[in-house]
Amino acid sequence: MDQSAGSPVVRDAEPADASGIAAIGREALPRTFGGMVDPAVLHSIVDQSYSVEALEACIARCRSTPDAHFLVAELDRRVVGFLHYDCAGEGPELHRIYIDSSLLRRGIGSALLAELHARLAHGTSYILMVIAANVPAVNFYRRHGFVVDAHVDGPTYMSEHMGVTYPQGTQPAPALVMRFTKPSGSEATGVPNLATTRRLS
Amino acid sequence: MSVYLVDRTLPGITMEQLAAAQKAAIETSERFSSEGKQVRYIRSTYVPAEAHCMCLFEAADPQVVKV
Numbered sequence: 001m002d003q004s005a006g007s008p009v010v011r012d013a014e015p016a017d018a019s020g021i022a023a024i025g026r027e028a029l030p031r032t033f034g035g036m037v038d039p040a041v042l043h044s045i046v047d048q049s050y051s052v053e054a055l056e057a058c059i060a061r062c063r064s065t066p067d068a069h070f071l072v073a074e075l076d077r078r079v080v081g082f083l084h085y086d087c088a089g090e091g092p093e094l095h096r097i098y099i100d101s102s103l104l105r106r107g108i109g110s111a112l113l114a115e116l117h118a119r120l121a122h123g124t125s126y127i128l129m130v131i132a133a134n135v136p137a138v139n140f141y142r143r144h145g146f147v148v149d150a151h152v153d154g155p156t157y158m159s160e161h162m163g164v165t166y167p168q169g170t171q172p173a174p175a176l177v178m179r180f181t182k183p184s185g186s187e188a189t190g191v192p193n194l195a196t197t198r199r200l201s
Numbered sequence: 202m203s204v205y206l207v208d209r210t211l212p213g214i215t216m217e218q219l220a221a222a223q224k225a226a227i228e229t230s231e232r233f234s235s236e237g238k239q240v241r242y243i244r245s246t247y248v249p250a251e252a253h254c255m256c257l258f259e260a261a262d263p264q265v266v267k268v
Contacts, residue, residue, distance in 0.1 A: 012236055066238050066264045197267050200204045200257075 008073040008108045010115040012063060013082060017072050018055035020079035025050040028098040036133040038171040041155045045164050049096075058084065067092070071115055073099075073108045083112040085126070089161060092126035094180075113144055117182055125181040129157050132174040146178040202239065205266045207256040211247075219247060219254070226256060233265055240265045 013021065026046055033042055048054065062070035068088065073081040081099040085092070094116070099108045120126075128146070130137050131154050154175035158164045211219070223245055230242040243257035258266045 063237060066233075066262060196208045197263060198206045198208065199263060200206050 008075055008080065008106075008111045010071055010073050010111050013059045013070040013072045014063075015056040015059050017079050017082075018052045018059060021055050021059075021072065021082045022050045022052050024079070024082065024098055024100055025055075025096070027101060031101055032098075032134060032137075033131060033173075036131050037154065037173045038166075040167050041158075041170050041173070044166045045158065048164050049162065062086065069116055069119060071112055073112050075103070075108075081108040081112055083116060085116055092124065093161065094126060094128040095162060109140060110144070117180075120182050122182055125179060127177050127179050129154060129161070129175050129177050132176050138176065138178075141178050141180075144180070146180045148176050149179040150177040151175070152177055202241075202259050202261050203263075204243070205258050205260060205263055207258065207266060209254045209256075211252050211254050214252065214254075222254075223256075226258075230258065238262070238265045 029042055029046055029050070059070045062068040062084070065086075065088075067086075069083070069085045071083045071085075072079045080103050081097070083097040084095045086095055087093075097109060097112060127149060128141070129152065130141060132138070132151075152175050154173040155166060155170055156172070157175060157177070159166065214222075226245075227242045230240045233240050239262075240258055240260040243259060245254060245256040247254045260266050
C-alpha cells in the first residue's frame with residue numbers, strides 16, 4: 001500500500017517495535033476500559049503484558065511459531081496499531097488488537113484483521129474476548145463476521161487465558177467470547193480441502 | 202529441510218480450480234518463506250480418474266505445510 005496516501009502498511013512485528021507497541025497499549029487500555037473494568041485489573045494487565053521486555057519476548061516467540069502472528073500497522077513508518085493472534089493455550093485466539101487513539105476509525109484495525117485472515121487457512125476458527133460494555137469494539141467485530149459464542153467474566157477469562165494475575169477482590173466485568181470462522185476452501189473456492197500430509201525424506 | 206507429500210481427494214474439481222489452487226500454494230509458500238517460515242512448493246500431480254492430487258513441498262517444519 002502507499003503510505004503517503006494514508007493507507008497503513010501491515011507487517012510482522014519485530015522486537016524493535018516493542019516500545020512503540022507498549023506506548024499504544026499503555027494509553028489504549030485505560031482509555032478504552034476506564035469505567036468498564038476495575039482499575040486494579042487494568043493496572044495488572046498493563047504492567048504484566050505491556051512492558052517492553054514482555055512484548056519483545058512475545059514478538060520473538062510469534063516470529064518463530066508458524067501459527068502465531070504479532071502484526072503491526074505503520075503509517076509514515078510509525079507503528080500506529082498492533083494485533084496479537086496465538087494458538088498457544090486452549091486454542092486459536094485473537095488476544096489483542098489496539099490502535100493509536102489519534103487514528104481511530106481510519107481502517108487500521110480492519111487492515112490488521114484483513115492481513116490476519118489472509119494468513120489463516122480456510123476453515124480456521126478462532127475466538128476473542130471483548131468487554132460487553134465496549135460497544136464500538138463489539139460492533140467492529142460483528143461487522144467483520146464475528147458471532148457471540150459465550151458470556152464470561154472478563155478479568156477471570158484474562159487470568160485463565162493469558163496468565164494475568166490481579167489483587168484479591170477485583171470487580172467482575174461482563175464480557176463476550178466472539179468467534180470468527182474463515183470459510184473452508186470448498187466454500188471459498190469450490191475446491192474441497194481434504195488433505196493428508198506425509199514426510200517423504 | 203524435509204520433503205512432504207500433501208495428498209488430497211478433489212472430486213469434481215475443474216482445471217481452472219486446480220490451477221488456482223496451485224497458484225495459491227506457490228504464492229503462500231513464497232509469502233511464508235519471506236516471513237522466515239521456510240517452505241518451497243515443488244510440484245503437483247493430478248490423477249483425474251481418481252480425483253487425486255499430490256503436492257510436494259520442501260519445508261523445515263511440517264506445521265507450515267499443514268497450514
